Amino acid sequence: MSEELRYTLFGESHGEAIGVVLEHLPAGLVLDWDFIRQEMDRRRARAGGLTTSRIEADQVRVLSGVFEGRTTGTPLAAVIENGNTRSGDYAAARYLARPSHGDYTGFVKYHGFADYRGGGHFSGRLTAPLVFAGALAKLVLREKGILVGGHILQVGPVRDEPFDPVEIPPALLEALRLKDFCTISDEAGQRMQQVIREAGQQLDSVGGMVECAVTGLPAGIGREDADSMEGQIARQLFAVPAVKGVEFGLGFGFAGALGHEANDEFYAENGRIKTRTNHSGGINGGITNGMPVVFRAAMRPTPSIARPQHTVDLRTMENAVLEIRGRHDPCILPRAVPVIESAAALAVLAAMGKLEREETNP
Amino acid sequence: MSEELRYTLFGESHGEAIGVVLEHLPAGLVLDWDFIRQEMDRRRARAGGLTTSRIEADQVRVLSGVFEGRTTGTPLAAVIENGNTRSGDYAAARYLARPSHGDYTGFVKYHGFADYRGGGHFSGRLTAPLVFAGALAKLVLREKGILVGGHILQVGPVRDEPFDPVEIPPALLEALRLKDFCTISDEAGQRMQQVIREAGQQLDSVGGMVECAVTGLPAGIGREDADSMEGQIARQLFAVPAVKGVEFGLGFGFAGALGHEANDEFYAENGRIKTRTNHSGGINGGITNGMPVVFRAAMRPTPSIARPQHTVDLRTMENAVLEIRGRHDPCILPRAVPVIESAAALAVLAAMGKLEREETNP
Amino acid sequence: MSEELRYTLFGESHGEAIGVVLEHLPAGLVLDWDFIRQEMDRRRARAGGLTTSRIEADQVRVLSGVFEGRTTGTPLAAVIENGNTRSGDYAAARYLARPSHGDYTGFVKYHGFADYRGGGHFSGRLTAPLVFAGALAKLVLREKGILVGGHILQVGPVRDEPFDPVEIPPALLEALRLKDFCTISDEAGQRMQQVIREAGQQLDSVGGMVECAVTGLPAGIGREDADSMEGQIARQLFAVPAVKGVEFGLGFGFAGALGHEANDEFYAENGRIKTRTNHSGGINGGITNGMPVVFRAAMRPTPSIARPQHTVDLRTMENAVLEIRGRHDPCILPRAVPVIESAAALAVLAAMGKLEREETNP
């Protein structure tokens, strides 16, 4: 019944098209297509061995909800046609569940009727419309002075410098957004790329972590219950394939900490309340406190690896060996940052409730 | 519109009463009061320096939704009267926001009208009706052969033995449930208690981590989208005060892992599909795969510590120093395990959708 | 996830207590207990043969969500203990489904575990906490200049004067609110009371209709989809026992009308847009247009009548004859007006979304 932002992704990796419907966007938002295309590009596969070789144009066609270049406030549907599909790669292994993929669980849940090709609806390809949706959410937030930005904090054994959670300047977030390989330390980025290429050469894959921040959020967003700011962000992040852990502020570091180390003391400055440290990641009691919201998402190594793996034939229930064909990312981190940011932007925008533009047309 | 399980906690720490309303419980469930009381007792404060000295009777009065000892299927309301309150402890510091508590954020969100005494609705005391609700959820799950159980995995620098995620026997979960200090290794438990007592003596507090498992779950529960099994559990866990991180399976350990180490290969045995390892924590593509669901929740040190701390007077907006009075847990881990289990049980039961008893009365 | 108003009724007619939990009320609302008690009294049974002889004190105890006389913004739970129960009246007929009651359908849905006494959770007694919830909603709306008020438009063959939908003055609504038998025309009210007493004397019951208006609503509330203003009000009205029809504006009268008769032409006056007629009942395209929202709810005759009726024994599945004992209203219309108003007030407040008070405390 609510009018908070809601989105629905649709489509399958090798189906006709993928897309998204966004409900309850504020009316009057100008679609900044330069920004949207940049965001889509940040997620795209590239040449160079860091990503899959399935490169898609990912042209977004908006079917509804936009008039004279602005959102109408009614549902916005956007579609991306599927182009570069090689479904034949998958036919032979139709009933061989890929380990740690959603093949088996999707088979059970959907009684064997799911589209198996390339993971079908479970494919990471669905993150393309997610990034489009996230770009729109970011545009709405940007008008309110709220930025969402992240970087690759870890790939395998290599770590980037973390954010300073007390002060995350807009210029840093924008610089990261425009980087081809999105780390704060270029040197760490170089080493990460090496780790990824090596994993690919070994027919293996490698995991990692994204750190993300939301800055400019006012205090008072979220709730003290199951709709906590942490819970709403985590729920959206866990919808991103490969995310298996989410932490805010010190996160798992709190487990080893003492209270006097972990507390964020308050001070007043120019009539605003701030904290000297930001171990809490900008959230207390499930509600934002005006400091940057900072969180990290752990992402598993791509489960599609070309090495032979043991599995089961879902039709015969016999043990089998699978050699995965198809084209896959040896590491999803290079493409994951805008995806994580998008999930967070959508969660934050939904948590803010109905946002009305002050402007009216005419 | 849905008929999945839903619960609403109500009450304030120093108000008339706290309680819960549960909607869409299956009809016909026998309320096993021995079990329910055990669960409530697991969460209660005790003597001995490990917990707060505010000890409450926590007698649950069921007002509705139970007839002739069984659930009716219509809303079940339960109330716990507040007894041992010392509200005077809080009056002097009414406008001094306790660092890292929800005082300030609640003040902003609720425009200064929230009940400030003892944290009001944000108090950990609300976990008493949560454990009651969780006990009912566990009873429903138990009838389906599904168990939810956990242990204290970490307190400060001390770690317990972890679960073997491939095989978590019911007897282990039941033994843990009945332990006064809930660790697998008694020796680790002893050291944890020492860490907690020391923190208390230093007017400090200490954080920790709970590891929890759900066993006996069939494959096919959850979704591939924002209602993923991970997302639904995480959302409920982040509603528990102090939880700041949630991970499934290897969780943040995935960030440093290679694909061939992290994948869980399938095998068939007696017509059932299993995995040899369970790095995924029982969930692929957001949907259960039939292996134990294993997750960990990181919990911050209790922010209420007796040392002087800097803060701000919310009425005058002036900097101030706060010395917290009131009675507080130096570490919430000793009482947190049934709370985390309850949040998970409620999430899992909701994810299973409408469960009907096969039995009819008469 | 939303923060719009939500309420949950709980309790059974002959159980321990009945009550309601309200979530997402705005913080800072002063509980005007004089108003609340008046509203509760409007719904109460009275002596004089017009209503049931089960007269309850209906003392409301607020357990949570109110501090220093104002709402806190966190869940407000309120309880009414059940007093005047004569459950023995129902034991003999436990398995004999009362025609046109929810006994049989509740038996099927809840597998025979529902509390059968006095209709259990299906009882009209649950409208007591509904009226309490509605009174709070009205208080919130009143601060915005929005009034909700109604009258008995029909009982059996007798009709009251209808509202003039273009102009419904606050004084008329307040006068109706304070009337013991709530009609515009006292003469019609007298005749209705006669019809009701006659039905009671004949061991029969009689149906009727309530007309209700919401005045002062700004234009722009509602949606063009399944959350239309009509749909949201209707959904709440059909939750009231006995409501079997809902219409807005001309309603079923539109079926026989021509377009040029049925359209409401616009005009501008002092910078505001109004319509000369209000056949639309204040709603176009599912969204309020600033004119009074006017609707009618048809209510069936109380199905509990003392005459012998054919039914089935749900245990033996044999045909049987039922003579209903217990105490029943020969017509619910005398008590129904505040119930209908409450359902509408809750629907309207929910549709308005999160309402924040501008005031802050301190």
Next chain:
Amino acid sequence: MSEELRYTLFGESHGEAIGVVLEHLPAGLVLDWDFIRQEMDRRRARAGGLTTSRIEADQVRVLSGVFEGRTTGTPLAAVIENGNTRSGDYAAARYLARPSHGDYTGFVKYHGFADYRGGGHFSGRLTAPLVFAGALAKLVLREKGILVGGHILQVGPVRDEPFDPVEIPPALLEALRLKDFCTISDEAGQRMQQVIREAGQQLDSVGGMVECAVTGLPAGIGREDADSMEGQIARQLFAVPAVKGVEFGLGFGFAGALGHEANDEFYAENGRIKTRTNHSGGINGGITNGMPVVFRAAMRPTPSIARPQHTVDLRTMENAVLEIRGRHDPCILPRAVPVIESAAALAVLAAMGKLEREETNP
């Protein structure tokens, strides 16, 4: 969080395309395209003066959620490209709100950014994807033996024979479904068509009523609260443009009835419980009782009439006179029956909760 059926319509009358996304359809449903096309045809405009002269091909393109001819269980998106648009008809009157349309209310709600052409998202054209969605819902229900069918009960002063609510044979519903002008009595249908043609010739329009039934529903569907079967159906019906009243069983006829006339006595036959009459329209206490669910929807005359009407210029706030151009139905009843049926089918399917096919593939 629920897995009950949900649909979202998108698109504008003169935009790129209109469509629908359906979530939580059961997996494995065969798309019976003959049936789907028949349903779409029932809603289409035709030659002959009874409907608008804007005739659209309404080719549905399914983008996702169908694989090998069956639903996958993941979101099904379907798109209909807009073809026969004459947007120029609307430009001159962009700011002149059409009386009793959603133009003004949509302008307020969406701050003037809505697509005004042909009513934009508020257009009756959105009922095309609604009928597609409804056809899928009907296919799911048909497999369970549940039929949804209706007829035009009234146009202006002319009434069709009503259903016998106790017994509505499948053959009657199927015959009505295949009729070009959907009445039980052909003679009444002839007279209705005459009334419609006359209204069109007078540059006027005329209202009417649809009667609809759902047969084969088991007892026990719905709830006793705001998610009553009546409430869920009404909420969907009021989402259909022009619906202004909804009643179940005797509906508004209950207002004049006595209890002994209005009650439906039970009897048992072959181990099933039935009622001799069905004044309740198949629903007691908000829950189905196994008898046909019977309801009526009142529909206003098309507000677009070619006669000059008074209105206001939304930009200048000055009074103005509007002569509506564009192509419009003099009466929507000839096309409304499948729309009403679709809304009801979607409501009923959602109320039934998650439906799993017993079949698995392979």
